[in-house]
Amino acid sequence: MLYRVMDKSQLPALVRGFMESYEVVAPVKRGERYVFDTVDSPDQIALDYPQTASSAKKYLFPPVEAMMRFDARANLVQDFVQEVKPRVIFGAHACDISGFNRLDLALAQGKYTDPYYAARRAATLVVGISCMPTDTCFCQLMGADEVQFGYDLFLYDIGDKYLVSMSSVEATNILEACCEIAEATDDDRRAFRLATRRHQAAFNPDIPHVEDVPMLMDVFHFDPFWDELGGRCLSCSACASVCPTCYCFDIRDVLQEDSDAGVRERTWDACTSPDFALVAGGHNFRPTGRDRVRHRMYHKLNGFMVNHDRMLCTGCGRCVAACKADIDPIQVLRFFDEKGARDDR
Amino acid sequence: MGAFSMITDNPRPRPRVVVVGLASCFGCQLQITNSEPHLMELLDQIDLEYWQLVTSEDMPDAYDVAIIEGSVTTRESEDLVRRVREKAAHVMAIGACAVTGGVTGMAENALARRVGEVYGDAVPEACGQMIEPRPVDAVITVDSRVYCCPIDARDFATQLQRVLFGSNAVREERALCADCKRNENDCFFNQGELCMGLVTRAGCNARCVNRGRPCFGCAGLSSAANLDSTRQACERYGVPAARFDKALQMFSQVPLSQAGRQGDDEPVAGTAVGKGAR
Numbered sequence A: 001m002l003y004r005v006m007d008k009s010q011l012p013a014l015v016r017g018f019m020e021s022y023e024v025v026a027p028v029k030r031g032e033r034y035v036f037d038t039v040d041s042p043d044q045i046a047l048d049y050p051q052t053a054s055s056a057k058k059y060l061f062p063p064v065e066a067m068m069r070f071d072a073r074a075n076l077v078q079d080f081v082q083e084v085k086p087r088v089i090f091g092a093h094a095c096d097i098s099g100f101n102r103l104d105l106a107l108a109q110g111k112y113t114d115p116y117y118a119a120r121r122a123a124t125l126v127v128g129i130s131c132m133p134t135d136t137c138f139c140q141l142m143g144a145d146e147v148q149f150g151y152d153l154f155l156y157d158i159g160d161k162y163l164v165s166m167s168s169v170e171a172t173n174i175l176e177a178c179c180e181i182a183e184a185t186d187d188d189r190r191a192f193r194l195a196t197r198r199h200q201a202a203f204n205p206d207i208p209h210v211e212d213v214p215m216l217m218d219v220f221h222f223d224p225f226w227d228e229l230g231g232r233c234l235s236c237s238a239c240a241s242v243c244p245t246c247y248c249f250d251i252r253d254v255l256q257e258d259s260d261a262g263v264r265e266r267t268w269d270a271c272t273s274p275d276f277a278l279v280a281g282g283h284n285f286r287p288t289g290r291d292r293v294r295h296r297m298y299h300k301l302n303g304f305m306v307n308h309d310r311m312l313c314t315g316c317g318r319c320v321a322a323c324k325a326d327i328d329p330i331q332v333l334r335f336f337d338e339k340g341a342r343d344d345r
Numbered sequence B: 001m002g003a004f005s006m007i008t009d010n011p012r013p014r015p016r017v018v019v020v021g022l023a024s025c026f027g028c029q030l031q032i033t034n035s036e037p038h039l040m041e042l043l044d045q046i047d048l049e050y051w052q053l054v055t056s057e058d059m060p061d062a063y064d065v066a067i068i069e070g071s072v073t074t075r076e077s078e079d080l081v082r083r084v085r086e087k088a089a090h091v092m093a094i095g096a097c098a099v100t101g102g103v104t105g106m107a108e109n110a111l112a113r114r115v116g117e118v119y120g121d122a123v124p125e126a127c128g129q130m131i132e133p134r135p136v137d138a139v140i141t142v143d144s145r146v147y148c149c150p151i152d153a154r155d156f157a158t159q160l161q162r163v164l165f166g167s168n169a170v171r172e173e174r175a176l177c178a179d180c181k182r183n184e185n186d187c188f189f190n191q192g193e194l195c196m197g198l199v200t201r202a203g204c205n206a207r208c209v210n211r212g213r214p215c216f217g218c219a220g221l222s223s224a225a226n227l228d229s230t231r232q233a234c235e236r237y238g239v240p241a242a243r244f245d246k247a248l249q250m251f252s253q254v255p256l257s258q259a260g261r262q263g264d265d266e267p268v269a270g271t272a273v274g275k276g277a278r
């Protein structure tokens, strides 16, 4: 990977450089929270955000997306040509880039490519930014605190400068055209190492590392813990809405008012919703909160691992804030940590 | 459903439709007119034989679809909806009053006392024979529903289309917060404020929270509503559970007491209390 350094004062020039040919979306402050939104000036960007309430997934996999149009009178289907805006997601943390990479495994690199997702992903540049963990961040436990690929530029904050990892020609060209960049000096490298160490030391020590959690989940599949955890689920699916790696969707047909034509669209759905597992004939194979929450946690901490050799959870901590019933992967880690401690006695 | 299919027939058969108003503010009937740019397109697909809001004529004798707004609050309206049920192939309840009892349902608890407070001994004849307010489906079978107070015009159009063409679409039963989070609203609980989204049926796209006001629960309880856990969640965020229970009365008094529980003075016990309405 190629590295250069740039002075922090050049950041606005870099953003403006991207703006010439891309829509730029970046973290902005809205009320008490941070969200990814379109910006038209570098001043709007809040690059030092702790975490956004929802992830930038919405730019690759929108909450509602048209898949095709149909003419109900003629019974005709019209191919849907999707316009994809060339876009830069500016200021994504490592966990979110890692989230994109995990979405890629499911949607772009699997046996069946999702053309809608793949088109957006291909048209989107990603500029990463280093971060300081919040109290609810546990990306280091989920292998998502560092990313080696999946971005175009990554800016590591090393004081007055950024150490910039350059990973695509497209973005490097813009960087070189708009900013003065230099080779890293020994001082820069030292600053980088110190910053990395500070970052690693800042994780909340109360979130336990449980090495073998996927296996433990299999062994304790019927533990009463799941009744307790899932029993308090409110069936609201807020968790999946904010999650950077939930990719489930429903498909529905929407007729325009005159009923002559309509759109088939897909919309986010989630395994925590009560009728997610409702099938023809009226059978629901995950009828209770316990079944649904357990399934969610299995997909995040066990099932994806089995298929793709990494967790689906990136440890971003968003569901910790979104879930009003105190249900999140940290609770699962704590349970197995405490159970381990009990059993050792 | 699907009484009036199908798609490719041209011209389409136009079902005869009546719109009936019971105890309500008539706001939901008014919402239909708020489909403005599309109102004629909708009306083109039906034979609107009677619309209580805009006529003083009597209801016709024969029709296919009856759209009922408002709750049943008198013996007279009880008889009316029974007669409607006999004639209509499809009955659609629109708005919170018709679907859950809505705001009128708050009077369900201790009706006699409330009547006394308002009228004393002299109940006007126009009141009819009052009974505890109840949703339409407490009296007759209802085939489809449009939720909320007031209804959303687009949602109404969608439900009407489902009656016209048939549909096997499943109505979502989950609570509202997923929509709210999609819209990236800040949660009221983070400010220690009560919001009924935790137990309210999704479908409105969290339109109140999007505009900066907590959800009052007008879509009614999700059939998966978890009341006990919600009370605990309230307390965790500094909202007394009693306030939540009080707030439940505004749109869910009748369903809760129908479920054999008291929604007024004592807290409501139990978890899943939704009526499984679908």
Ligand code: SF4
Pocket: A232, A233, A234, A235, A236, A237, A238, A239, A240, A272, A273, A293, A322, A323, A324, A325, A326, A327
């Ligand atoms: S786990 Fe939490 S956020 Fe997710 S559906 Fe259940 S209550 Fe809602």
Ligand code: SF4
Pocket: A239, A242, A243, A244, A245, A300, A312, A313, A314, A315, A316, A317, A318, A319, A320, A328, A329
């Ligand atoms: S499960 Fe929660 S912590 Fe994990 S990636 Fe999703 S939102 Fe983040």
Ligand code: SF4
Pocket: A240, A245, A246, A247, A248, A269, A270, A271, A272, A295, A296, A297, A299, A300
């Ligand atoms: S956790 Fe549930 S909603 Fe999220 S991707 Fe997995 S199955 Fe889908």
Ligand code: SF4
Pocket: A238, B176, B177, B180, B181, B185, B186, B187, B188, B189, B195, B196, B197, B198, B206, B209, B214, B215
């Ligand atoms: S504001 Fe209301 S609807 Fe939104 S997440 Fe909070 S409780 Fe749910």
Ligand code: SF4
Pocket: B148, B149, B200, B204, B205, B206, B207, B208, B209, B214, B215, B216, B217, B218, B219, B220
């Ligand atoms: S947010 Fe709540 S009160 Fe507002 S329309 Fe939706 S269900 Fe009704």
